[in-house]
Amino acid sequence: MRIRSEHPDDSHCIVNDRVKGRLKVTRAFGAGFLKQPKLNDALLEMFRNEYIGTRPYISCSPSLRHHKLCPRDQFLILSSDGLYQYFSNQEVVSHVESFMEKFPDGDPAQHLIEELLVRAAKKAGLDFHELLDIPQGDRRKYHDDVTVMVISLEGRIWKSSGKYL
Helix, strand or coil: CHHHHHCCCCCCCEECCEECCCECCCECCCCHHHCCHHHHHCCCHHHCCCCCCCCCCCECCCCCCCCCCCCCCCEEEEECHHHHHCCCHHHHHHHHHHHHHHCCCCCHHHHHHHHHHHHHHHHHCCCHHHHHHCCHHHHCCCCCCCCEEEEECCCCCCCCCCCCC
């Protein structure tokens, strides 16, 4: 793995499958504190990481994979790492396929968020609505912030209500 090879003196560069125990992804637009020591040093002490060396822990350079579209391809899912704390890649695809079949005019991205919240509530021993009643800032203790976009490759347009269940 790139991070371990670039930070051989840092035994805590990856903790619990997270960069410095904090970020699940290794590429990000933000999170400057994991890219430059000076941005880490600017954080309040309680949020700082032990930054060993000068090489960045994460990068904003994308990992690219080319895929030639075929008639079977129906959608593309773009999401933040918070979704994958509760779903595998295949589960996400299966949920979207199933949802699109049952509710062709429904919003599959909103469905994934709702399902994630149900799973987060269950993991915390809460009811779905109890979780939603927790103020958003405090809710971070139960689930990461999540962004999901499902892009139709078939020309469908979904409209989200922005409301959960």
